[in-house]
Amino acid sequence: MKKKIAVLLGGTSSERNISIKSGNSIVQSLLKSGFDAYSIDTRDYSIINLKKDKFDKAYIALHGKGGEDGSIQGVLEYLKIPYTGSGIMASAISIDKFRTKLLWKSYNLPIVPDVYIKKKNAIPLNSFTIKKILKLKFPILIKPNNQGSSIGITLVSSMKELSKAIDIAFSYNDDILIEKFIKGKEYTVTILNQKTLPTIHISTKNNFYDYNAKYKSFSTQYSCPSGLNIIQEKKLKKIAILAWNALSCKGCGRIDVILDKTNKFWLLEVNTIPGMTNRSLVPMAAKEAGISFDELVLLILNISN
Structure with a gap:
């Protein structure tokens, strides 16, 4: 009997479109290899139903939050459905x-020198944080802490560009990293x-x-x-x-x-x-x-x- 594989794709993260492309390529490949493979968009399907729908294994093709952060891995472990990729802790x-x-x-x-900032402590930046940022020396990269695909990242060359770049990064995450640009x-x-x-x-x-x-x-x-x-x-x-x-x-x-x-x-x-x-x-x-x-x-x- 063919193994029934759920290829988890799509989801609700900012990397949804790339995930759909990845997942569909995987589904086509698995079908070619003789598996009973299905595209499962986690935005529209509750993965709690994977057990009821008799899936043997989950192939995770979700990028970013909700796929790469340990949450879906936790649900799959609870359901006792084997899945691809890293476990809960490593993913998180x-x-x-x-x-x-x-x-x-x-x-x-x-590791590249950085300054870590939480949103609740960030606005406005205090003099201690500004000193730490200046120590990195421009240019610097401002990035959301939990995003993939280089989304929300800005290269900053001077102090006057800093606050706009910080706002962009905070629009994706409640904590950000400011890194020395190498x-x-x-x-x-x-x-x-x-x-x-x-x-x-x-x-x-x-x-x-x-x-x-x-x-x-x-x-x-x-x-x-x-x-x-x-x-x-x-x-x-x-x-x-x-x-x-x-x-x-x-x-x-x-x-x-x-x-x-x-x-x-x-x-x-x-x-x-x-x-x-x-x-x-x-x-x-x-x-x-x-x-x-x-x-x-x-x-x-x-x-x-």
Whole structure:
């Protein structure tokens, strides 16, 4: 009898549209591989019904809040339905940029200097907070603490641009991160079942790899293999796997890093449910490793909680 798979997609986060694209690609692949797969939009379907509707497994293709933050993982564990990706705790921490960085720091991993601000303490900014921000030195990045896909991020070059950028970030989250902007080369490392896949170098004409560079611009270039020498590649993969394991992540995900002008790698963030669209980086890294899209989908499906 065919296994019945619920591919959870859509949802209500700001990354809804990308999630639908990812999920539909996964459904088509699973159908091709002989599974009884269904697109389940969690915005319109109560996942409590998964048990009643006799689903054997959930394939999570939800990005952002409600999919990557441990909440849906908790419901699936309560229902005793196996699911793909990281567990409750790893998901909840990984979506929280500030707490992710605290954990990485405790492992002596290289994190970008930052200032963390909660909305209730932020308006207006007190002199102590302003001093801490100025210590980072411009340019700086203002980002919501719990958003993905570079949504709500602003690059700020002077004090007069600060308050508008803070307002934008607070419109997505009640807490934000202000980070030192490190100019350098961006790389991403895919991790699949505790093994690293070939790294990808991302080059964009934008100031950084923002939402437009990710999903709209045709000038963004991806190099896989990344062009790093063997020593750098080894070093980067070691940092990535340590960062992944520090958060107890599992399944498949990505670690994003930047290489500065002094050849030092800095961790940027982790993605526990990476995109699976035609522009997505995980399928690109898998292809370089000789893994087809359909094989990748099956490998992720088989590493379930």
